[in-house]
Amino acid sequence: MARGRKVPRRDCFAAGVLRAPLSIKPGKRMVNPFTFLQEVRAEANKVTWPTRRETMITTGLVILMVLFASLFFVVVDSALRFLVGLLLRFGQ
Numbered sequence: 001m002a003r004g005r006k007v008p009r010r011d012c013f014a015a016g017v018l019r020a021p022l023s024i025k026p027g028k029r030m031v032n033p034f035t036f037l038q039e040v041r042a043e044a045n046k047v048t049w050p051t052r053r054e055t056m057i058t059t060g061l062v063i064l065m066v067l068f069a070s071l072f073f074v075v076v077d078s079a080l081r082f083l084v085g086l087l088l089r090f091g092q
Contacts, residue, residue: 050058
């Protein structure tokens with residue numbers, strides 16, 4: 001129980017051993033690649049793909065976050081280098 005509600009059972013894992021997904025029955029083998037490709041295509045059609053605008057916005061935000069993170073780490077690295085330099089000069 002998690003916060004008073006029932007936790008969903010994870011059928012893919014049993015005592016740390018990975019089992020086959022529920023869609024594949026034990027002992028059943030997939031022998032027809034054409035059927036497999038049809039199922040893959042059907043699953044891909046269920047996916048909600050992002051629009052071009054959403055992709056561009058997300059890409060821009062990722063690039064912006066990378067720039068901010070890199071600037072942050074440059075500043076922190078410079079400050080630490082300065083502090084370590086002061087400590088080492090103080091010991092002379």
